[in-house]
């Protein structure tokens with residue numbers, strides 16, 4: 356058995372890097388990051404477009420530049436890293452005993468590491484064709500958008516010449532622009548829902564600026580091709596999301612990119628026994644990003660899918676600081692009064708799901724997504740008796756854009772029963 360670590364961080368993407376740096380800053384000295392890839396930076400390494408760091412650094416950085424800032428910060432600490440190391444299992448310690456992390460690498464073989472705290476920062480993977488069952492033949496030329504992005508930006512392969520994109524998530528939108536800039540013809544982006552799944556800025560900068568049509572309420576109903584994709588049929592769908600016969604459009608193309616959602620990578624979390632939230636597909640967390648297993652924290656895309664990395668970094672710093680407090684014995688009170696956050700009308704999930712009311716500081720960060728597009732609307736925050744605690748106004752809300760509010764700690768402490776967050780659309784005046 357090796358030395359006892361204070362903190363092991365699983366995943367060296369932006370979440371893991373920020374958590375480790377913050378835990379060091381707060382005084383931990385035996386910290387280890389385990390990363391299965393051959394370099395730190397996570398998904399940012401393949402995101403060579405700009406648009407990262409506008410909030411955090413007030414600069415427009417590329418993904419590798421943003422990751423580079425944190426890798427430089429890490430170099431000024433004594434945090435250890437093991438690359439090319441895949442974590443296979445976490446065995447939570449009973450009653451304050453150290454947690455075990457089982458990992459494997461070609462260099463070190465099978466390793467069983469012990470640690471007082473763990474930060475889970477494993478990110479997401481993409482939904483594939485199998486997960487959404489597209490009809491048609493099974494030729495080559497069908498990629499997830501992220502896989503195509505890796506081939507193009509990191510391995511130097513052009514994945515196709517005439518491209519159709521299914522799904523309007525941010526990765527698909529970014530790839531529509533990227534493929535166009537590399538000389539491909541992107542024929543259309545096709546989205547099942549009546550609204551886009553991506554950020555408005557990406558719709559404008561990646562589709563509209565390049566005259567790429569976006570077909571909302573449409574889906575792929577057939578793929579033809581023997582060796583390679585040759586033809587794709589797209590149909591309009593009704594409110595029940597079923598294809599409407601007679602609306603078919605046929606595209607001659609050689610490539611289909613899928614941008615149909617991300618799934619938080621939580622096999623380790625589930626196997627460790629943490630309580631999960633079926634709406635986020637991530638662990639249920641408290642306000643300090645601690646999971647239901649004491650001493651195991653989670654942050655970044657493994658908890659819920661983020662659209663901006665700046666929020667990933669801020670959330671992960673909270674997780675790193677909380678892990679340090681846990682190791683230093685300043686841990687959150689297990690018997691603190693629990694306040695549940697409930698999803699009201701229009702809200703599909705919140706993170707955190709539970710707040711330990713006696714533990715919160717001045718403000719509590721709450722992230723959530725809405726389940727429909729609205730114009731001007733109010734975000735209503737009510738206690739268990741329906742009394743309004745506070746409210747926030749927005750000019751526009753959309754499922755593709757993560758929302759963030761700050762709840763005053765005093766308000767949470769005084770709340771009677773669970774707190775419900777709901778959307779109340781303005782019938783009249785504009786939001787401020």
Ligand SMILES: Cc1cc2nc3c(=O)[nH]c(=O)nc-3n(C[C@H](O)[C@H](O)[C@H](O)COP(=O)(O)OP(=O)(O)OC[C@H]3O[C@@H](n4cnc5c(N)ncnc54)[C@H](O)[C@@H]3O)c2cc1C
Pocket residue numbers: 365366367368369370371389390391392396397398399402405406407408440441442443476477478479501504525526529620623654655656657661662663664665667
């Ligand atoms: C295509 C794309 C475009 C984006 N564009 C923008 C943008 O323009 N602006 C913006 O702000 N944000 C953007 N984002 C969002 C942002 O990049 C992500 O939110 C952020 O990278 C998530 O960070 P993370 O550390 O949680 O996950 P990741 O970056 O995915 O890192 C997770 C890491 O964990 C490692 N790992 C997983 N499992 C294991 C294991 N068992 N053992 C060891 N290591 C493991 C992985 O190898 C990976 O390195 C984009 C994301 C994508 C995918």
